[in-house]
Amino acid sequence: MAKFFSAARIAKAIERLSNARAKGGLFDFLVVKRTLVIKGAAAVAITETEPAFIKALDEFGACGSYNGQSVKPDPAYFLNPFVTRTKGQGYRTKRYRSNGTNSTIGGTTWQSVIRLSNDDPRKASLAPDYLDHLESLLLKAGPADTKANLTEVAVWYWRGQDIEPITAGAGTVEQTLAKITAEFVTRTGLTTAEIGHLLTTSVANDDANIFVPAPPDPLEYLPGEATPEPIVAIADVGSCSLDLVMALAAKNFVILTGPSGTGKSRSALRLAESIQHQHAGKVNGATFELVTVGPDWTSPKKLLGYRTPFGKLRHLEDGTETNESYEITSVVRLLLRASHPDVADVPHFMIFDEMNLSHVERYFAPFLSLMEAANVLDEKAGVALIDAQDLALIADLLKAEDAESAEARAAQALSVDGRSFTIPSNLYFIGTINVDETTYMFSPKVLDRAHIIELESQKPSTYLLGATAQAGEEISVEQALGLLQGGITDREERRNEFPNPAQILDAIKDLGFTDDEITDIKQKTARALDGCYQLLLPVGFPFGYRIPKEVFAYLRVWITAASERGVPKATILAQWPEALDRAVLQKVLPKIHGNKRTLGDSLRATAAFLGGSHTGSTEPARYTLGVNTIIGITEAEALALNVAPQMPLAVRKLRAMHDRLVATGYVSFVS
Numbered sequence: 001m002a003k004f005f006s007a008a009r010i011a012k013a014i015e016r017l018s019n020a021r022a023k024g025g026l027f028d029f030l031v032v033k034r035t036l037v038i039k040g041a042a043a044v045a046i047t048e049t050e051p052a053f054i055k056a057l058d059e060f061g062a063c064g065s066y067n068g069q070s071v072k073p074d075p076a077y078f079l080n081p082f083v084t085r086t087k088g089q090g091y092r093t094k095r096y097r098s099n100g101t102n103s104t105i106g107g108t109t110w111q112s113v114i115r116l117s118n119d120d121p122r123k124a125s126l127a128p129d130y131l132d133h134l135e136s137l138l139l140k141a142g143p144a145d146t147k148a149n150l151t152e153v154a155v156w157y158w159r160g161q162d163i164e165p166i167t168a169g170a171g172t173v174e175q176t177l178a179k180i181t182a183e184f185v186t187r188t189g190l191t192t193a194e195i196g197h198l199l200t201t202s203v204a205n206d207d208a209n210i211f212v213p214a215p216p217d218p219l220e221y222l223p224g225e226a227t228p229e230p231i232v233a234i235a236d237v238g239s240c241s242l243d244l245v246m247a248l249a250a251k252n253f254v255i256l257t258g259p260s261g262t263g264k265s266r267s268a269l270r271l272a273e274s275i276q277h278q279h280a281g282k283v284n285g286a287t288f289e290l291v292t293v294g295p296d297w298t299s300p301k302k303l304l305g306y307r308t309p310f311g312k313l314r315h316l317e318d319g320t321e322t323n324e325s326y327e328i329t330s331v332v333r334l335l336l337r338a339s340h341p342d343v344a345d346v347p348h349f350m351i352f353d354e355m356n357l358s359h360v361e362r363y364f365a366p367f368l369s370l371m372e373a374a375n376v377l378d379e380k381a382g383v384a385l386i387d388a389q390d391l392a393l394i395a396d397l398l399k400a401e402d403a404e405s406a407e408a409r410a411a412q413a414l415s416v417d418g419r420s421f422t423i424p425s426n427l428y429f430i431g432t433i434n435v436d437e438t439t440y441m442f443s444p445k446v447l448d449r450a451h452i453i454e455l456e457s458q459k460p461s462t463y464l465l466g467a468t469a470q471a472g473e474e475i476s477v478e479q480a481l482g483l484l485q486g487g488i489t490d491r492e493e494r495r496n497e498f499p500n501p502a503q504i505l506d507a508i509k510d511l512g513f514t515d516d517e518i519t520d521i522k523q524k525t526a527r528a529l530d531g532c533y534q535l536l537l538p539v540g541f542p543f544g545y546r547i548p549k550e551v552f553a554y555l556r557v558w559i560t561a562a563s564e565r566g567v568p569k570a571t572i573l574a575q576w577p578e579a580l581d582r583a584v585l586q587k588v589l590p591k592i593h594g595n596k597r598t599l600g601d602s603l604r605a606t607a608a609f610l611g612g613s614h615t616g617s618t619e620p621a622r623y624t625l626g627v628n629t630i631i632g633i634t635e636a637e638a639l640a641l642n643v644a645p646q647m648p649l650a651v652r653k654l655r656a657m658h659d660r661l662v663a664t665g666y667v668s669f670v671s
Helices: 007-018 025-039 051-061 099-104 130-138 150-157 173-188 192-198 231-236 242-250 264-278 330-339 365-373 388-402 406-417 444-448 477-493 501-511 515-539 546-564 569-575 577-588 602-610 648-664
Strands: 114-116 123-126 253-257 288-292 306-308 325-327 348-353 427-433 451-454 593-595 622-625 629-632 666-668
Touching: 007 150, 025 051, 025 099, 025 123, 025 130, 025 173, 025 192, 130 192, 150 173, 242 253, 242 264, 242 427, 242 451, 242 477, 242 546, 242 577, 253 264, 264 288, 264 348, 264 427, 264 477, 288 330, 325 388, 330 348, 330 388, 330 406, 330 427, 388 406, 451 577, 477 546, 501 515, 501 546, 515 546, 515 577, 515 602, 515 622, 515 629, 546 569, 546 577, 577 648, 602 622, 602 629, 602 648, 648 666
Parallel strands: 253 427, 253 451, 288 348, 348 427
Antiparallel strands: 114 123, 306 325, 593 666, 622 629
């Protein structure tokens, strides 16, 4: 007689696995192990073209469609049971079934566990000392007894399969579970050492009625969407700025502007310190550096150091002596610490105080260039912050200083592997600026590469009389870390690199959004960008490919973050224009500056357009250029976001800029 696990028992296994210490990567490790067994080889390609990999992937994740219904959330097909269900994660559509494991094991953090060959396609095998790194890679912090249970993994693996042939002769439930667990270990090739590192082995004392004679419908045991959590409630649980974290997750360079004393440096430092505290014990050395910019910085030397022939006398391994040295700055040390594979998933921060006290385009030039080059060049392309010879010298100096320091080990690894010393994916840049007679305004080159967030000053009563200060929405450190780690993965896997930047948004299909819903967001976003372009081009402020790309990247981060927190899709579809409003404010408007003669009424017209108006509206979205040229938005081109008011943040900023332009004759976004 056939025997299957009941829906209730499988659901219990999913719940236990999702609440265990296991990270989602344990799923990928098990898939690789099973693929190696099926292939019968020590190395195997983890690609769609490898049948052994697809079979292993199906065994571990496929849920299928029963009775003509798709599993939740529609149209999910694969489930990773280790991912926390309360965040609404874990699902992947069939179309992207291989993307997860294939991309995950290719990341920097996996280099110590999975070795990838240089073949095409690359073949995966276990690294020589992979056992030493399994726990740090695949487990969260916590007591040993909260690891995922081996039997629960086996129950998930055998879901929907007839286990009678495997468990024949077992007299009790415990014996049955022991048999299916032993067979699971055989099929995956798990070793005693691997199990000891990753799993507990106790067998649950289950009720006798955990078996049924027919396979259960996946709809009966798969977790659905989490209990809805209003987006506005996020400020109640946090200690990090939502605006700052969201912008960093979308682009790793953010500039904070605003009057002196509005908390720019405090916001950046609070985020960096909170993230470092979350990784206490894992990192060796600080994960952030506060860089105080000097007015005399005219080259990158203050950041990246320089070679000097006047260093301390050193004795080389070949017996010779040399005074050749390198001025190793604190920034170089931070870059090296962030480059070490052991902390590749830990966000690091370079915080620039008074960033525009000197010309940013001069001292920050290598970073500005590499921010873009990293998107199209790999680490062996030869483009680097510091060349190979200088890096080798730095490695020797750090080895002599302290061979076991994080910087020394990272420099040695980079030098030996022949990798370029470039911007690591886990490094975030935050700059604070003030605008006065002692500072310099940023060029379009800088503004294009950053999100610009303006912090407003507060009325004295907010802090003198105990009133509640409007500090903006906040999120918990855990939520901030999740978003920033997502940004790291995006850069490592180049998820935002498409010929058409609107394709960036296609990734939310995995969250259950339909093609029609995604197309609607794309079209309305394109209309908003087109209108801004049409109104700002005649007065000298067009924008290129980079701006739409980063707007769509911001939208994807915002929607993904909301979905992962369990916000219902209907709520996200109603509120996504909030993200567009912030993206336009942070990416499109910051370059605007000029006098009344140059700008005319273009700012007022752009504000009217973003508020939903057109040329025939009471507040018309049009202005006169020169004497007779009318620049405007037709009714067919008007913005219709189905929210009221439309894009209030951008509209308020533009109106304030227009008023200041009329009053003083000159205006800039940053003031």
